[in-house]
């Protein structure tokens with residue numbers, strides 16, 4: 001299914017919708033066309049440039065964290081599918097502070113990990129192991145929910161999303 005990025009009135013990215021939904025928003029004058037994909041949206045009565053990015057005509061207030069589900073797929077997307085202890089291909093998610101020892105299931109306490117590090121970690125605190133984190137885990141920004149939802153970030157969406165480089169800068 002082809003999708004379009006929806007921007008808030010203030011140009012911050014809000015969500016992805018189907019192209020059909022984006023067309024409806026534009027036709028109902030709830031959103032304006034910002035970018036087209038180059039293709040056309042065709043139906044019986046319509047022949048319109050296919051929206052790639054649309055911007056709402058009104059401001060929507062959304063708490064940012066509510067938009068991103070914390071799950072294996074989104075954690076892997078945030079961590080680039082790499083073990084956050086050793087850099088190998090990730091296979092599991094690991095709670096930095098083990099859940100059995102009071103660790104929470106939150107973005108700040110969950111990382112992608114390879115099986116080997118996950119096994120070494122077990123139910124230990126980080127300082128009780130020889131492992132260390134390559135960077136502190138943080139809640140992801142917009143680019144990540146797009147990545148987690150579609151597997152790729154389209155070039156015409158890039159200007160509206162947090163650059164990948166600022167993701168690691170934030171964890172400092």
Ligand SMILES: [Zn+2]
Pocket residue numbers: 083084085086087088113114115116117118
């Ligand atoms: Zn590892």
